[in-house]
Amino acid sequence: MAMITADPKDVPQVASFAFTPEYLEKAKALIAQYPSGRQASAVIGVLDLAQRQQGWLPRVAMDAVAKLLDMAPIRVYEIATFYTMFQLKPKGKYLLQVCTTTPCWLRGSDGVMKACREAADGETFSVQEVECLGGCVNAPVVQINDDFYEDLDEVSMRKLLEAFRRGETPKPGPQIDRQTSAPIGGPTTLKGV
């Protein structure tokens, strides 16, 4: 079994990190939600902002967050390594989080995964296998950055990825003719309402 480690060694060196004024303002707004002296409570939100700014979380960004929140750096490292949504390695522009838990798997997530893996080049797309995203009724589900794309199969996934590659942002939600998680083909009850 490979050595486990929470501290990835093969990441590019990032010399420094500083919040841009816009992000700093957002961070300050987050901090202001907590009583004074409890600014460390904002750590998850501020880390997320840092990740949005940088694309991923290099060590210097975590240190900057620790400094901003006046907490020990190790406490920030603990949090950043605990939550899988914090990316400690550089990611492509679009992070494809493919759900492979039972409902999605039964509905064909293997094909979706295959399409994603083929597209993953580390620059435009990165792929990650994740546990249940909570969208089982629309399985299979892929989370692309902040949005859920649902009711996929290998073909529609490829189409989706092509669209992203062209720089478009396809509409999130079901990729078949279906209104959110309503029954496929339209309502089956309460038709008169």
Added chain:
Amino acid sequence: MPKLKIDGVEIEVPAGITVLQACEMAGVEIPRFCYHERLSIAGNCRMCLVEQEKAPKPIASCAMPAAEGMVIKTDTPMVKKARNGVMEFLLINHPLDCPICDQGGECDLQDQAMAFGFDRSRYHENKRAVPDKELGPLVKTSMNRCIHCTRCIRFATEVAGVEELGATGRGESMEVTTYVEHALSSELSGNLVDLCPVGALTSKPYAFEARSWELSKTESVDVLDALGANIRVDTRGATVMRVLPRLNDDINEEWIGDKTRHAVDGLRYQRLDRPYVRKAGKLAPATWAEAFTAIASKLEGVDGKKIAAIVGDQCDAEAMVALKDLMAALGSPNVDCRQDGARLEAGVRAGYIFNPGIQGIDQADAILLIGTNPRLESPVLNARIRKRYLTGRCAIASIGSVADLTYPTERLGAGPATLRELADGKLGFSEKLKAAKNPLIIVGMGALSRDDGTAVLALARELAEKANAVREDWNGFAVLHTAAARVGGLDLGLVPGEGGRDVAGILEGAQAKEIEVVYLLAADEIDTQKLGKAFVVYQGHHGDAGAHRADVILPGAAYTEKPGTYVNTEGRVQLGRRANFPPGEAREDWAILRALSERLGKTLPYDTLDQVRSRLVAVSRSFAALDQQVAGNWGTFGKAGPTSDAAFASPITNYYMTCPISRASRTMAECMASRQQLLAAE
């Protein structure tokens, strides 16, 4: 006071304690890994599961408050099965390397696996592999063995006050780490090794040196700082293998500093193992008789006023009283135990001890540090102040240059002028001191070992009196010493007699040829260049500064090698016991002085250790009570006078090397290098 039933026995316990503590009070031992009395409760190892009646599942007794009417069972098949299960889980990833593990023989996991373990594994998958971490020159890591009890993380964060250890990752990829691969910047890091219930953190200098069962254990006290921490000295044959802390809630709780623990390898190097006499400018090996003859012939006809003695910082009281009696017999008033020139007086005992006691720190509600850096002068005492800080509602301020103490302090100023303003009530903090119920004023050697030390001492006394820190029920005037022998020396009156010279006077006299013979009793912290042409006798255990300058060397015993009485900074008299014998021809110090006195024709009136100890009590009643702090009478000490503007600075800038033993220690040299590297990196 809740009443509960434990294994059928009804017991009433104090409110606010946990079920685990209640079980201990009822005499039931509960296995545990993560729970530790002095750390916060984590509740993550699950080894302490017990059955509670009406509870649907076993409860973690360490985290469950004891409540009225609870019925706890610790010996049912369900409890046994639960603990067996927990043990099996813990062992899934724990390597089977006990034969090569330094913790073997004193391992909690090993011991508890004997009681709750299964004799084979049901898991055929590979065990997880975790990279080892770099935690500095004292702590060796084998992270595969870690069971994630998080004791080390909690110790570093809570007690040591350095938030550098943490648990990264989650689930199977959880690791205990500093994440950034650097040594711990704590003076208490050695305690991590004691805390670790398995062999994940072991002592690096002691790695593969010995097994716990082949060591002889001797209970003693530490002399490397003035705290007098209680220690256990583990020896194999003639060698001190390691030093461990001993439990004493009044002094060190169960911690010791890194110097106390790891400087002992210095006892193996640079030792004086035979007498030397300087012949034609070179030190030549000699016999005891030759050495004594050299001293006797030099002393013949020398006026007592031209003889002087300086006492070192780690001397036992027995040697000091023998030296005092010998100098009195020789007619010399020039004796001093204050190598650093601290302006402390021998008369009023309350004027030179840590009156409230170490435990008094827990009760203080306003603390003022004057010219002291407790983190370097006594890290364990510093941890106690931090503990008080964490309890809250305690204002802490400092005068003098103070670095990071692991708790925030309000910086009032730099020197005596600030102290004056404080005494006059001109600063905001003086109100806090006055309003405090138990104000604590800690005066360090940085404030007293300077030319205006007497005036500073008087100022500190004035401040203590004005702040109502000296009362019938509380004395908050505390002197924090840096030398283990100092309070004992002052108790015994090893200060210049009528017309006598202090250390500075002796050195001046030596240069002006007014002092012809100087007797150094393990005194190395003076400027030996200034001894001029004086004839120097050095009695001590290490070839350090004093021995290099000496004309005659008498090899003495280090603190682990003699039964000795030491008085800590609180004025508590404690016995150090002999763990091993001094090397070669070296002897116990009081016996050397006794033998020398006979050769000089001034035979001291004691032949046995018991007789010397009776003499100690005769000289100072405080030696009559062992292991207790004898309160000192308050009085007038210090003398008002002009003060300089110089800032107070702690005499210790390098924690790791402060005495001949620590200077000879290779481990301490490594610690120093590691710390410098860390500072350079910042």
